[in-house]
Amino acid sequence: MRLHISTKDPVPIYQQIITQVKHLVASQRLRPGDEVPPIRVLAEQLLINPNTVARAYRELESAGILTSKKGSGTKVSLKGNTLGLKERLKELSAPVDSLLVQAHQLGFTIEEVIEIVRERNSLFRALQKEKDQSDK
Amino acid sequence: MRLHISTKDPVPIYQQIITQVKHLVASQRLRPGDEVPPIRVLAEQLLINPNTVARAYRELESAGILTSKKGSGTKVSLKGNTLGLKERLKELSAPVDSLLVQAHQLGFTIEEVIEIVRERNSLFRALQKEKDQSDK
């Protein structure tokens, strides 16, 4: 499992790990049952303190994404992150709301917002393609 | 000018002030040329340290929304917050992008995202109406 962290990033390291693991699971590059590296191993790879990795794993376990057991290690949960539609919708509501508030303050209409969302999405997908190429 | 702050809110006080002033300007309840209360006066009203208000005013000035002058006080800028389309688009790009990333991780398609945006917008506008009623 290859993760990339940056100490310059204002986002805390443990959060970067959480985000990236979530993304790996969501994109099926990590599947239910797969093992993630032991805390100390990943910590050495990333040149950070084991506690930082531990914290990330702990929170990922709370989120139901990983399952840990002393001695055995940590695996991707069997249920995975299969949230129901309701939960997924709920998770998205907050960011959508704050986006709408900001857009409104900037004087955008709802249709303009949607137009921007479409545009950024196209851009995003284009960039994603490039990245996938270079990952090989 | 009536502002409401909460020390319980995790959002820092100076940020609450910034947000509310921006909103007042955006909604025309504060117009270009209007004076805002002196730092010390607003601080006394809100029972907070004058420096906290000063910080909010300073940042609002950086954002081009207020204009301060020693001795005279602080007013809403004549240009107001009339950002060009480019700047406004730029301001919205980051939040839109992070929304798209999160939505993608949750397994939503772009069309589903847009559907959610529309729904939350309807809800938002409904709530806004209620609030306007009670403001009278």
Next chain:
DNA sequence: ACAATTGTATTACTCCATTAATACAATTTA
């Protein structure tokens, strides 16, 4: 001119999130 009013600048304090140090407990493996 002078006192009052206003914003500015500098410095320090406090709190809390993040990270680190270290010891402990369960499981595996030889």
Next chain:
DNA sequence: TAAATTGTATTAATGGAGTAATACAATTGT
């Protein structure tokens, strides 16, 4: 069973954001 491996728990150190204390500077108004 004993050593190695793994996650857990507790406590402490660090840094930075937010706020406060205080002195300074420009303008206003009498």
